[in-house]
Amino acid sequence: MADLKGRTAVITGSTSGIGLGIAEGLAESGVDVVINGLGDAGEIQAISQRLEDQYGVRAPVIDADLTDGQAAQQLIRDAEQALGQVDIVVNNAGVQHVSPVEDFPDDKWEKIISLVLSAGFHTTKAALPGMKSRGYGRIVNIASAHGLVASPYKAAYVAAKHGIVGFTKTVALEIAEEPDLTINAICPAYVRTPLVEGQIADQAKAHNMNEEQVIRDVILAAQPNKRFVTIEELVALTRLLCGHEGRSFNGAAIPMDGGWTAR
Numbered sequence: 001m002a003d004l005k006g007r008t009a010v011i012t013g014s015t016s017g018i019g020l021g022i023a024e025g026l027a028e029s030g031v032d033v034v035i036n037g038l039g040d041a042g043e044i045q046a047i048s049q050r051l052e053d054q055y056g057v058r059a060p061v062i063d064a065d066l067t068d069g070q071a072a073q074q075l076i077r078d079a080e081q082a083l084g085q086v087d088i089v090v091n092n093a094g095v096q097h098v099s100p101v102e103d104f105p106d107d108k109w110e111k112i113i114s115l116v117l118s119a120g121f122h123t124t125k126a127a128l129p130g131m132k133s134r135g136y137g138r139i140v141n142i143a144s145a146h147g148l149v150a151s152p153y154k155a156a157y158v159a160a161k162h163g164i165v166g167f168t169k170t171v172a173l174e175i176a177e178e179p180d181l182t183i184n185a186i187c188p189a190y191v192r193t194p195l196v197e198g199q200i201a202d203q204a205k206a207h208n209m210n211e212e213q214v215i216r217d218v219i220l221a222a223q224p225n226k227r228f229v230t231i232e233e234l235v236a237l238t239r240l241l242c243g244h245e246g247r248s249f250n251g252a253a254i255p256m257d258g259g260w261t262a263r
């Protein structure tokens, strides 16, 4: 997308999976991207170097543990320092924990709520003033089909994802009259990333099934089209939302789920 060239973006959780794919997709469109996430420092530096070499953009690494709200706000301030301004924020970092609610560990509940819900509040709060002053901004929240419907044993994740959808709608109303400022949520079904690989392995053990059976009968059971959403599809929608032609999407929670939430 030509109109994204020269923009600047922070993609949280961009050291793996969907976040890495979106960082790469935006870099390919000429966007300077902040890389953030957990993992081996050398490997993260190599991602940054590869994006800079391959796409001729800036791709600084900025560390922040986003379970800490102040660190999430500082990430935006550090990104403004590193790139001059922040035009696009993709709130993507997330983790999962699966357990019946009565056994759900308190610390896992707190962690998922702070990372999946509160971090998006903190980055948005920090980024909006700069976006408003320049008359352009895009916030894209990577929610989930679980932001629209529930599954058992995912209490914290489903609560946090529904929460970020509600947050998205609220902020959309607050910024609606700004000239070119939007916030939206993308609600994908399953995407085959390290987060889901872990669930496939766990479920295979729990149900004494092989991986193919787990994918068909457990993971994709609710997904009518019986295939994973791809990172390329998520990149394409993110580009659309961030571009000029995406400016009328505001406060939307867009399902990308092969029909799951149409049931």
Ligand code: NAD
Binding pocket: 012, 013, 014, 015, 016, 017, 018, 019, 036, 037, 038, 039, 064, 065, 066, 067, 092, 093, 094, 095, 115, 116, 142, 143, 144, 145, 187, 188, 189, 190, 191, 192, 193, 194, 195, 196
């Ligand atoms: P992933 O495990 O591959 O990547 C998660 C990213 O978040 C990593 O970069 C990780 O380092 C980062 N992260 C984790 N804890 C962090 C912390 N405390 N501070 C900063 N960064 C942290 O997972 P993914 O599948 O790519 O998921 C990305 C997002 O997409 C999540 O919000 C997830 O809920 C959502 N999502 C995933 C799927 C799916 O099927 N994979 C479906 C719908 C929504």
